[in-house]
Amino acid sequence: MERRTLLGRLIWQLGEVVATQPETARTKSITLNLPGWSGHRAGQHVDVRLTAEDGYQAQRSYSIASSPEEAPRVTLTVERLDDGEVSPYLTEELRVGDKLELRGPIGGYFVWEAEMGGPLLLVAGGSGIVPLMAMLRHRSAAESTVATRLLYSSRSLEDVIYRDELDRLMKRSTMLEVAQTLTRAHPPGWTGYSRRIDLQMLREVAWPVAQRPLTFICGPTPFVETAAAILVELGHEPARIKTERFGPTGEKHDGE
Amino acid sequence: MENKLDGNAAAGNLEEIFPFEMTLAQATCAGCGANDVIGAAASYMHGMGTIIRCNRCDAALIRVAHIRGRYLLDMRGVCVLQIKEG
Ligand SMILES: Cc1cc2nc3c(=O)[nH]c(=O)nc-3n(C[C@H](O)[C@H](O)[C@H](O)COP(=O)(O)OP(=O)(O)OC[C@H]3O[C@@H](n4cnc5c(N)ncnc54)[C@H](O)[C@@H]3O)c2cc1C
Ligand SMILES: [Zn+2]
Numbered sequence: 001m002e003r004r005t006l007l008g009r010l011i012w013q014l015g016e017v018v019a020t021q022p023e024t025a026r027t028k029s030i031t032l033n034l035p036g037w038s039g040h041r042a043g044q045h046v047d048v049r050l051t052a053e054d055g056y057q058a059q060r061s062y063s064i065a066s067s068p069e070e071a072p073r074v075t076l077t078v079e080r081l082d083d084g085e086v087s088p089y090l091t092e093e094l095r096v097g098d099k100l101e102l103r104g105p106i107g108g109y110f111v112w113e114a115e116m117g118g119p120l121l122l123v124a125g126g127s128g129i130v131p132l133m134a135m136l137r138h139r140s141a142a143e144s145t146v147a148t149r150l151l152y153s154s155r156s157l158e159d160v161i162y163r164d165e166l167d168r169l170m171k172r173s174t175m176l177e178v179a180q181t182l183t184r185a186h187p188p189g190w191t192g193y194s195r196r197i198d199l200q201m202l203r204e205v206a207w208p209v210a211q212r213p214l215t216f217i218c219g220p221t222p223f224v225e226t227a228a229a230i231l232v233e234l235g236h237e238p239a240r241i242k243t244e245r246f247g248p249t250g251e252k253h254d255g256e
Numbered sequence: 257m258e259n260k261l262d263g264n265a266a267a268g269n270l271e272e273i274f275p276f277e278m279t280l281a282q283a284t285c286a287g288c289g290a291n292d293v294i295g296a297a298a299s300y301m302h303g304m305g306t307i308i309r310c311n312r313c314d315a316a317l318i319r320v321a322h323i324r325g326r327y328l329l330d331m332r333g334v335c336v337l338q339i340k341e342g
Contacts (some may be wrong), residue, residue, distance in 0.1 A: 010271040061265055091318025103257040107267045107280035221260050242296070245261045 010106070012049060014099045018073065019106045021235040023161045028091040028126060029065060029077045032100060037072040040064055043111040043131045043216065043244075046076070046104030050086055063130040063218075063244070064105065068138035077161060092175065112245045114139060118214055119207045120145035121199070123227045125153045125219025128246055129161050133219055136176070140169055151177045151199055151205045153223070156185040178203045197223070202230045209235040216242050220249035240244040263297035266306045269320050270294070273327050276339050283308075287315035287337040294318075 003198055015032030024030050045063045067148035080091040094100065102223065112120065112135045120139075122132040131151055139146060154160045160180065170178050181193035181201065193201055207213040217227045224243045263279060265283070270278035279295030290312040295319060298309045305321030317333040333338070 045264075061268065092299050101279065103268060107264045108277040109267075109293060110262070168269065181285060211275045243262055244264060245257045245259075245328060 004064055007064075010103050011234040012101050014101055017094055017096050017100060020094065020096060023077060023137070024090075024159050025158070027077055027079045027161050029075050030090060030100075031066070031073055031075045031093060032102075034072050038105070039071045040068055040074070040105035040113050041111045041113055042068060042134040043104035043106070044107050044134075045131070046102045046106060048076075048086065048090070049101045049103075049247045050089060051101070058085050061106070061212045062147055063134065064135075064239030065130045065133050066195070067134055067141045069138065069141040071208070076132075077127065077130045079233060080221070100152070110218075112144040112201075112214065112216060115143040115145065116214065119146040119211055120146055120215045121206055122148065122150040123202075123215065123217040123219075124150065125197075125223035125227075126155075126246075127161065128195060128217075128220065128223070128244070130218070131244060132216060133162055133165075135216065136166075138167055139170065139176075145173070145175050147207075148173075149205060150175045150176070150205065151197070151201070152178065153181045153183060153219070157182060157187050157190075196232070197227055199230050199233065202227065202234060206231060208233065212237065212240065212242055214242075216244070218244040219246060221245040221247060222249055259301060260299060261299045263294040263299050263308055265301065266299040266308055266320070269301075269306050269322075270318075272322070273320070273329065274339070276341075278339070280340055282336075282338040283317050283334045284336040284338075285310040285313060285315055285317060288313040288335050321322070 013036050015034045018033045019031040044060045047060045051057050062076040064074055065077045078087050078090045081087050094169050166178055170176050183196050186194045217224050226246050228241055228243050231241055238256055266287045267286055281294050281329040284291045287311040300307045307316050308318040315333050
């Protein structure tokens, strides 16, 4: 925090790409080393800025996927939108050794720290898993035993980001339950849900209202609005439901 | 392109101007009196700037634009803004 207090405001800094890791056919994790990083809280994001040779700039937000415990390294996980301006560059062009301009950490609202307790309900659609994964990684690194349920919606099994790590985290902690739904294609013998999120599904997965869970919902705008409206309908306190909209879901990405 | 996002998504733009964690600042809507933190409000980002809207009545609370080296803030939709130090 010192750096920000000193300057009084958010500044752009350069991070060096130290690793890249494909997660699915459309998503890639990018790990940056940020020597001046002041640390972050699980759920925060960064703004990334690309500058073309003619000076044209494009700026987008990306959630931090890594836990605070991994600082000064920070990992972002980006989904490629084929017609996108920024995400194809980040997922296809960026190489280890390249520099990336970003500022952050940003946002004190969509944040969970082990001390905040629970029970915790995390609801993710597609790449909306990213900030929730930072929370799960932080929960694990802090050896928190807060009772946690994740409901994660993907189009198909191949689109599930962090699949193996979610399995590992679940095996490590009896207090973590992961429910998955696949909206388009499901493999033979699939035992999870096979439809879009609805009232019945949230009734089954969400904590009883009386337990006053803390809820974080993240994904494409329509997904987030549907999930939040259903939880309110089920009687959950709106003030304990935090949302992070990642933006639209176009024709080709109607997702999750 | 007008995408509905959360106030949290506008935090970077607000923190260019204010040296505070603006998602936790509380805005009282001049239109309907609703009181909520900026992070929970709705936000719409355009190339030129950002509009933060009241979740209850949809009134524009704050408009921020950055044009030719100048920040323009239209805050007439907020009657009280409470900012926590630090
Ligand atoms: C707080 C915050 C955190 C975010 N974190 C992540 C993250 O961790 N990982 C990640 O991959 N993205 C994240 N996003 C979304 C990201 O900021 C960009 O919107 C996304 O990468 C698309 O940018 P683009 O320049 O490639 O596409 P654009 O050129 O902006 O858009 C191309 C087309 O895709 C549509 N579109 C735009 N955004 C989305 C979207 N998110 N989903 C589906 N369609 C879209 C547009 O309407 C347009 O038709 C986050 C957004 C916010 C506000
Ligand atoms: Zn209002």
